[in-house]
Amino acid sequence: GAVVSQHPSRVICKSGTSVKIECRSLDFQATTMFWYRQFPKQSLMLMATSNEGSKATYEQGVEKDKFLINHASLTLSTLTVTSAHPEDSSFYICSARTSGNTDTQYFGPGTRLTVL
Amino acid sequence: GESVGLHLPTLSVQEGDNSIINCAYSNSASDYFIWYKQESGKGPQFIIDIRSNMDKRQGQRVTVLLNKTVKHLSLQIAATQPGDSAVYFCAENSAHYGQNFVFGPGTRLSVLP
Numbered sequence A: 001g002a003v004v005s006q007h008p009s010r011v012i013c014k015s016g017t018s019v020k021i022e023c024r025s026l027d028f029q030a031t032t033m034f035w036y037r038q039f040p041k042q043s044l045m046l047m048a049t050s051n052e053g054s055k056a057t058y059e060q061g062v063e064k065d066k067f068l069i070n071h072a073s074l075t076l077s078t079l080t081v082t083s084a085h086p087e088d089s090s091f092y093i094c095s096a097r098t099s100g101n102t103d104t105q106y107f108g109p110g111t112r113l114t115v116l
Numbered sequence B: 001g002e003s004v005g006l007h008l009p010t011l012s013v014q015e016g017d018n019s020i021i022n023c024a025y026s027n028s029a030s031d032y033f034i035w036y037k038q039e040s041g042k043g044p045q046f047i048i049d050i051r052s053n054m055d056k057r058q059g060q061r062v063t064v065l066l067n068k069t070v071k072h073l074s075l076q077i078a079a080t081q082p083g084d085s086a087v088y089f090c091a092e093n094s095a096h097y098g099q100n101f102v103f104g105p106g107t108r109l110s111v112l113p
Helices: none
Strands: A004-007 A010-013 A019-025 A032-038 A045-051 A067-073 A076-081 A090-097 A105-107 A111-115 B002-004 B009-014 B019-024 B032-038 B045-051 B056-058 B062-067 B072-077 B086-093 B101-103 B107-112
Touching (some): A004 A090, A010 A019, A019 A032, A019 A090, A019 A111, A045 A067, A076 A090, B009 B019, B019 B107, B032 B062, B032 B072, B045 B056, B045 B062, B045 B072
Parallel strands (some): A010 A111, B009 B107
Antiparallel strands (some): A004 A019, A032 A045, A090 A105, A090 A111, B002 B009, B019 B072, B032 B045, B056 B062, B062 B072, B086 B101
């Protein structure tokens, strides 16, 4: 099946710093990638949809200036958490869609962000 | 038995028994559904999918049933194994959601020895 990787898998940072998370589709091209956030014992909440070569579409309540998304190629999307605060600590998961609008989404392994 | 915890409903089954995990989805126009398995500290893993023109689909040890009349989806796992212990999410997709997937709250499956 399609493989999606994320880097780093775990990051600890100080409050006020910025953190970049990479999401890569390893064996397929992904015109669309998604970024989710998951708090403990809760479901996945979609943050934004990232289309290659265009601006990301953010869900209601997600600050686009705080969560910067770049989808520069068909295999790479990045999420930068700017000026991170402890409340940004969470599990961030990306996914990539193979092709078409209703094809399967494959998820990355997630990135655990802890902001001190 | 099945119980509702603070955040996630939990289903406990004996090893070797069959498991049935249920999901009520939101939108009658949703036309594509996926079941994902998520182990602790990992990303969701695709298990099986089904489109709205079907009411049943079988995989290896898993079966998904779709009842569009009552907007209900279920995942059946045969001969449940300890490795099946995880949180299971159903996800629905429709044009209503901009072709994005919307995830259910999840169910924690605990397999008892």
